[in-house]
Amino acid sequence: MRATTACAALLALALVIGSSRSLPLEENRKPRSEEGIVSYSGYKLFRTDVPLPQLPVVDSLDSSDGVDVWSWRYNDQRLEYELDVLTPPDAEQQVKQVFSDYQLNYQEVIEDLQSAINLELGDKESFWNRPGHPMTWERYHSTEDRKKYPAVSQTVLHHGYLHRNRYPHFKNISKSSTALAALSSKRGMGVPCTAMFILHRLVEFNWEDHEIINEFDWYILPLANPDGYEYTRHHDRLWRKTRSINPEMPGCVGVDANRNFGYRWMEGGSSSNPCSDIYAGPTSFSEPETRAIRDFLLKVYLSIHAYSQMWMLPWGFSQERPENYNDMYEVALNATAALEKSYGTKYRIGSIPELLYVATGGSGDYALGAVGIPYSFSLELRDLGRYGFILPREQIMPTANETYVGIKAMAQAVFEKLQVSNNTNTGA
Structure with missing residues (x-):
């Protein structure tokens, strides 16, 4: 790395969760079967607008067996x-x-979820990937495919065994052009594809983006939850947690990794119920996936999720804004403006409670609050709910490409701010 303080920044593009931040009142989720393939035939996705005084309707909705609120998007104008x-x-x-009783208008967004899943995954030959098949951005690959991708297989750094003896790996791209393998995501399968595309661009097209490669060392974690990712591919397309075993309640598997980080852990927007989709774990950092991320010290931290098209800033635990909020907001403005130029995709910017709701134990809060990483962002990728978690394969490349453009702009904006800070500190 270069010697100057500004250029000594580490940029981590860590795909921590790769899933939407599910609703904070979710307590009654029925445990899903460990065997077989879960079918969502006949499941519908409805969209409705709920005024703040009527928000308790969520309680009655979520108490219905199998009902799942995929996404909350707050409109501060309405x-x-x-x-x-x-x-x-x-x-x-x-x-x-319930919609009728509360006089809530609604629309049917997805008529049959299983049909959408089948369209997303394609035929079985595409779903169950062939050994050695090269990486593409036209379908959703297995963890084994990703490990065999040349940009990934050069260097491997293990961070501990997971439930199925898979590993979370970081990839490092800098002047040495090395990369490490990492595994997983959950419901939003387009998220790891986007992270792999960023790796692909930095390694195989490094002459085009040599400035941001020279300015930063990049540590990329495209898949932080390999067990959860493979489980969602083979058994339950809507699985969102890790796959760790709870000895006291073996029928309720896994932890919501994005509520398992040790900063403001279990202070709100999470659950102590092991059967809940937002179970925060028995302790903070109980999961090897979150411990692997904890051990990196960086200057920029970015976690990627799906969906809702948001560029989110800390804090998640509070409505209060951190001291450097304006600096982060300016960087986010640059990033989202560049991203929008690719395909016209618009992103909203704000803190997590401003755009969604209070959520504690997230990696973004941990990065800024506990580690002191000055630029910490959480992204929600495409779309705005037309497909939600079931993003068609045709949108993999546009999503990956526009996100990469935004991240390039983010990196350049952060670099310029660090240069200004460094010159100020040295009196230059």
């Missing part, structure tokens, strides 16, 4: 939340009755 509500066939009439 003072209401836009909710995407996944509804199983046997709860459809109950959910519609």
Whole structure:
């Protein structure tokens, strides 16, 4: 790395969760089967706008067996939340009755979720990937495919065994052009594809982006939860947690990794119920996936999720803004403006509670609050809910490309700010 303080920055593009930040009231999720493949035939996705005074409706919706609020998006102008509500066939009439009772307008976004999943994954030959198949950005690859991708297989750094003896790996791209392998994501399968595309661009097209490669060392974690990712591919397309075993409740598997970080852990927006999709774990950093990320000290930290098209800033635990919020906001403005130029995709910018809701134990808060990383961002990629977690394969490349453009702009903006800070500190 270069000697100057500004150029000595480490940029981490860590795909920590790769899933939407599910609703904070989610307590009654039915444990899913460990065997077989879960079918979502007949499941519908409804969208409704809920004014703040009527927000307790979420309680009654979530108490319905199998109902899952995929996304909350807060509109501060209308003072209401836009909710995407996944509804199983046997709860459809109950959910519609709740909408009617609360006089909530709604629309059907996805008529049959299983059909959307089949379209997303393609035929079985594409879903169950062939050994040695090269990486593409036209379908969703297995962890083994990713490990065999040449840009990944050059160097491997292990950070501990997971439940199925898979590893979370970081990849390092700098002047040495090396890369490390990492594994996983959950519901948003387009997220690891985007991270792999960024790795692809930095390694195989480094002459085009030599400035940001020279200015930073890049540590990329495209898949932080290999067990969860493979489980969502083979068994349950909507699985969102890790796959660790709870000895006291073996039927309730896994922890929500994005609520497992040791900063403001379990202070809100998470659950102590092991059967909940937002279970924060028995302790902070109980999961090897989160411990692997904890051990990196950086200047910039970026976690990628899906969906809702948001560029989010700390804090998640509080409505208060950190002291350097304006600096982070300016960087986010540069990034989202560049991103929008690619395909016209618009992103909202703000803190997590401003755009969504209070959520504690997240990696973004930990990066800034506990480690002191000055630039910490959390992204929610495409789309705005037309497909939600079930993003068609045709959108892999546009999503990856526009995100890379935004991250390039982010890196340049951070570098310029660090230069200014360094010159100020040295009196230059």
